[in-house]
Amino acid sequence: MLQYQEDLPDVRPVVREFTIAIGQCTDCGRRVQGRHPLQTSDALGAAAAQLGPAVVTLAVVLNKQLGLPLGKIATLFRERFGLTISPGGLVHAIRRAAARAAPTYVALCETVRGSPVVTSDETGWKVNAQLQWLWAAATPDTTIYAIEHGRGFVEAATLLGADFAGVLVRDGWAPYRRFEHAIHQTCLAHLLRRCRILICDHRERWFAPRVRHILQHALRVRDRYQRGRMSAHGVAIARGHLQNQLNALIDRPGAASVAQRFAAHLAIEFPAVFTFLLEPDAIDATNWRAEQALRPAVVVRKVCGGNRTNRGAQTHAVLASVLRTIQQRQLDVGEVFSGLLRSSEPVTALAPPPGT
DSSP states (O other): OOOOOOOOOOOOOOOOOOOOOEEEOTTTOOEEEOOOTTOSOOOOGGGOOOOOHHHHHHHHIIIIISOOOHHHHHHHHHHHHOOOOOHHHHHHHHHHHHHHHHHHHHHHHHHHHTOSEEEEEEEEEEETTEEEEEEEEEOSSOEEEEEESOOSHHHHHHHHOTTOOSEEEEOSOGGGGGOTTSEEEEOHHHHHHHHHHHHHTSOOOSHHHHHHHHHHHHHHHHHHHHTTSSOHHHHHHHHHHHHHHHHHHHTOOOSOHHHHHHHHHHHHHGGGTSGGGTSTTTSOSSOHHHHHHHHHHHHHHHHHOSBSSHHHHHHHHHHHHHHHHHHHTTOOHHHHHHHHHHOSSOOOOSOOOTTO
16 A cells, blocks of 8 residues: 655755956946846845845735735745745835836736726725725736726726727626726626525515526526537527516516616616627626636735735735736746846736737
């Protein structure tokens, strides 16, 4: 019989010494300094001791992706890896990483704004103990975040662009409807949840059960198409029938005030209810993609409470966007950040995926 055991090796810091050649241009007299490909900084003198890319990458992942406070990260480095660094030193290292990742963040924003289908959502976030909002916009291979002061159209347009013309999958929050050039898909999970609340909490037995039946039927149509059991023509016919059924039901919600309010909401959202049946393989019926993108941020918020400064909020948005996109594209975070940190000039580390 065999037994296997996995364990961690003893980790010791690797200290590299770089001999820097410094000269002077014979024509213009400008100072010239050499740079080794493994260097992450040109600093000399009092700032000659630098952290390597592996240390900075681990600090970024622990803080921005897993929500570990900087004080605990410094303790981990000291007790497990023999690296003496203060939380303040980690702040500076993470800020430098964000500065190197800034061009990549800009490229990711452009990729999302040019994507045919984008899912968006937002959640509360604290900056200097003041309520702000963390926005997320996600595609199957790219996610971007932004921390803004408000929760309106201006902030959403800052993330997506006011002229966004793709398919926007979102919940029923009113500012999203102001994207006039976009094709909208409202989240069916939110509508089904509201049906469940009306049925269970308000004992509404006429309107909500019928709305739920129509929405669930639409999801079954999508599932049958994806399994190859229904043609695109059949989906189009079913979509027309579903629209007629829901439209007729909205006109007679019954006497209950909660049902009437729900019917009024459905009347506003009606053009965006069955958009996903136009392209069942490409358009999601719910905004689950953006909600999943917000989950790591919610963990960080519960542990750290947010950011202390606006600069810290921008740093978080940049690094969280790069980390989430690396995870979506199944890339090696160490390789990506090593390339960013060792480059002598800011570069774009994540090229747009094929077909975008």
